[in-house]
Amino acid sequence: MESIIFSNTIAEDLKSYLANHSFSKLGVITDTNTEKLCLPLIKDNLPGGFSQYSFPAGETHKNLETCTAIWQWMTDEAFDRKALIINLGGGVTGDMGGFCAATYKRGVRFVNIPTTLLSQVDASVGGKLGVDFNGFKNHIGVFAEPEAVMISEVFLKTLPKEELRSGYAEVIKHGLIRNANYFGCLKAEGWEKQNWREIIEKSVSIKKEVVQKDPKESGLRKILNFGHTIGHAFESYYLDSDRHLLHGEAIAIGMICESYLSVKKSGLSKSELEIINKMLMDVFGKFDFPVEDIPAIVALCSQDKKNEGKTLNFSLLTQIGKCEYNFNVTVEEIFDSFHYYRDL
Ligand SMILES: NC(=O)c1ccc[n+]([C@@H]2O[C@H](COP(=O)([O-])OP(=O)(O)OC[C@H]3O[C@@H](n4cnc5c(N)ncnc54)[C@H](O)[C@@H]3O)[C@@H](O)[C@H]2O)c1
Numbered sequence: 042m043e044s045i046i047f048s049n050t051i052a053e054d055l056k057s058y059l060a061n062h063s064f065s066k067l068g069v070i071t072d073t074n075t076e077k078l079c080l081p082l083i084k085d086n087l088p089g090g091f092s093q094y095s096f097p098a099g100e101t102h103k104n105l106e107t108c109t110a111i112w113q114w115m116t117d118e119a120f121d122r123k124a125l126i127i128n129l130g131g132g133v134t135g136d137m138g139g140f141c142a143a144t145y146k147r148g149v150r151f152v153n154i155p156t157t158l159l160s161q162v163d164a165s166v167g168g169k170l171g172v173d174f175n176g177f178k179n180h181i182g183v184f185a186e187p188e189a190v191m192i193s194e195v196f197l198k199t200l201p202k203e204e205l206r207s208g209y210a211e212v213i214k215h216g217l218i219r220n221a222n223y224f225g226c227l228k229a230e231g232w233e234k235q236n237w238r239e240i241i242e243k244s245v246s247i248k249k250e251v252v253q254k255d256p257k258e259s260g261l262r263k264i265l266n267f268g269h270t271i272g273h274a275f276e277s278y279y280l281d282s283d284r285h286l287l288h289g290e291a292i293a294i295g296m297i298c299e300s301y302l303s304v305k306k307s308g309l310s311k312s313e314l315e316i317i318n319k320m321l322m323d324v325f326g327k328f329d330f331p332v333e334d335i336p337a338i339v340a341l342c343s344q345d346k347k348n349e350g351k352t353l354n355f356s357l358l359t360q361i362g363k364c365e366y367n368f369n370v371t372v373e374e375i376f377d378s379f380h381y382y383r384d385l
Pocket residue numbers: 072073074075078079098099100103130131132133134136156157159160163164165166167168169170179196197198199200201204207208288
């Protein structure tokens with residue numbers, strides 16, 4: 042598994058990391074925001090002559106077209122197999138930059154420097170890399186580990202509040218699936234004022250523990266996907282619309298719908314469902330969407346990676362802090378969960 046370095050002095054720590062690792066060329070991948078806001082924090086400590094590529098920020102650019110541009114840049118820069126790539130950005134940069142590195146000339150090494158809360162607590166750990174394809178989330182990708190992940194809260198200073206909140210959805214997920222005490226300590230009111238260092242370290246330890254036991258998601262790792270079967274469907278469906286949802290916002294909707302399904306299918310109590318709903322509604326509010334959209338959103342669930350054949354497999358809660366996987370859910374039950382959410 043990759044080494045994860047928590048750093049209060051990211052520029053110095055990166056400099057010494059690079060001094061201790063040999064590479065033929067250094068490439069830095071950013072998006073347009075992290076180029077402006079994050080690269081200046083480390084740039085002076087990078088070796089002269091590094092090459093940089095920036096793609097337009099946002100999920101709509103997490104696709105094969107952007108990968109082609111990145112692979113072209115690597116080719117133009119004559120990166121060989123001893124090159125090292127640094128992915129400096131959020132989950133989109135980490136997933137896509139990592140995917141490009143892991144496939145270029147069958148794989149060059151890469152280091153992730155996650156700059157959003159979401160990517161620090163979740164996306165940069167566990168080696169899931171990839172891009173969206175024809176409306177399906179992370180449909181094309183590989184598992185490959187970065188050489189190292191360097192996490193620093195300094196980047197969070199410039200992060201917009203809604204992006205911080207998006208990351209908080211994955212934090213809530215970690216408590217719900219694996220640690221009831223952790224969930225109990227998470228704030229709803231005043232959620233934006235927290236000890237992020239403690240939260241990042243706790244979430245990373247939960248994610249690492251699960252991934253170490255099942256790196257390629259043959260079983261247990263599916264619990265990290267709680268809220269995502271339905272959440273991804275919402276995220277994809279509204280990607281190009283004025284109802285656009287951030288990843289965590291979509292997962293928050295997914296976690297409410299899937300907690301409702303957990304009452305029906307995996308024994309979650311109604312009282313715990315209400316606790317979960319209150320937490321998520323207090324933090325995220327209610328997402329309004331037309332009833333006519335429901336069939337198309339439900340249809341997107343059919344491409345979820347946990348499914349086997351036509352069987353829709355969900356990861357569901359048995360209680361707060363415990364999640365199990367491979368629950369077969371019918372299309373009608375998914376419809377019910379959407380109506381439940383709308384009626385809250
Ligand atoms: N691989 C995994 O295990 C995993 C886990 C969770 C999510 N994901 C993926 O991660 C993506 C979501 O990640 P994300 O929320 O980080 O999205 P993102 O990478 O799009 O970043 C969110 C926004 O914040 C900006 N930004 C990044 N760092 C900043 C900073 N320090 N200051 C100001 N702005 C900054 C970005 O430019 C972008 O506009 C989704 O594609 C999701 O599927 C992957």
